[in-house]
Amino acid sequence: MSVAGHYKGQLTRAINTLKRKIAEVDPALFEQFDLSGDPGEIKSALFNHKSFLLFTSRSLQHSLDTLQQRWERAERLAESQPDESGELPLLDEFQAHRDASDGDELVGETEALIDRLQLPSLELPESNGEFEAFPEFWDIFNTAVHSNDTVPPSLKFLHLKSKLTGSAASTISEIKCTAQNYDEAITTLLATYDRPDILRQKFWDQLQALPPSAGSAMSQRTLVCKVRAIWAQLKNLKEQPGSTPLMRMILSKFPQRTHDKVGELRNKNE
Numbered sequence: 001m002s003v004a005g006h007y008k009g010q011l012t013r014a015i016n017t018l019k020r021k022i023a024e025v026d027p028a029l030f031e032q033f034d035l036s037g038d039p040g041e042i043k044s045a046l047f048n049h050k051s052f053l054l055f056t057s058r059s060l061q062h063s064l065d066t067l068q069q070r071w072e073r074a075e076r077l078a079e080s081q082p083d084e085s086g087e088l089p090l091l092d093e094f095q096a097h098r099d100a101s102d103g104d105e106l107v108g109e110t111e112a113l114i115d116r117l118q119l120p121s122l123e124l125p126e127s128n129g130e131f132e133a134f135p136e137f138w139d140i141f142n143t144a145v146h147s148n149d150t151v152p153p154s155l156k157f158l159h160l161k162s163k164l165t166g167s168a169a170s171t172i173s174e175i176k177c178t179a180q181n182y183d184e185a186i187t188t189l190l191a192t193y194d195r196p197d198i199l200r201q202k203f204w205d206q207l208q209a210l211p212p213s214a215g216s217a218m219s220q221r222t223l224v225c226k227v228r229a230i231w232a233q234l235k236n237l238k239e240q241p242g243s244t245p246l247m248r249m250i251l252s253k254f255p256q257r258t259h260d261k262v263g264e265l266r267n268k269n270e
Helices: 003-024 039-079 089-100 103-116 134-146 153-162 166-171 179-193 196-209 217-236 244-251 256-269
Strands: none
Touching: 003 039, 003 089, 003 103, 039 089, 039 103, 089 103, 134 153, 134 179, 153 179, 166 179, 196 217, 196 244
8 A cells, every 4th residue: 555545544544433423422412401300410410411521522522633633644744745846746635535535524513513512401590699599509500511621711601601690690790701710700609609607597597487386297297397408408518407406496396295205215215
């Protein structure tokens, strides 16, 4: 095989690999991502989705880089072998081979596909500055966008701005939307709303504001459900929900006979 034939064979293999990688991209990656359901399950599903997006994007980029590198080597070879008039007939031969394989169109298609893979196809929740809702917003935004290495900071910033309303939007409104300022915007936002101390106090206040239950079993079950919901959020903030002051507060919401039964159970377990 001639040297030119060897280089054309290398180009053909790179082009065919890229075509195969494009054909293997799952169209489901671009479907709207379902954000309904349990926040913990959503975060896990988002992480898995983002990981597959990242793998697919990097696989395509690797194959594209391989094709570009082989083309550049072919160009260098052609430039090193001009004819007597200074023309580059070998370059024309390589270009004709690339055109026959739709090489330029393939490169453009791949670049467009990589751009589409940079962000998951989902509708992220918005944040209006409510402290209670911010942790869920940040968990999802962080997983889907902030920690996504394939998304440039400028695009992350644009996506962030589109999801902030109310006081949250005002917090970073004076920061210019540039790649260099993205980290400053995130730092400002987290310093303002990622405040476990404020959230703990709010949940304590919610517990204190719960009205005492009546004596019926139904009333006590309803109160237990409300306490459990607040209890779970306190645990997420690394609070110790079983602390003595908190238990006293909770027990004060129930009838005396319930206190007595709790005491009996404790004595049996000790």
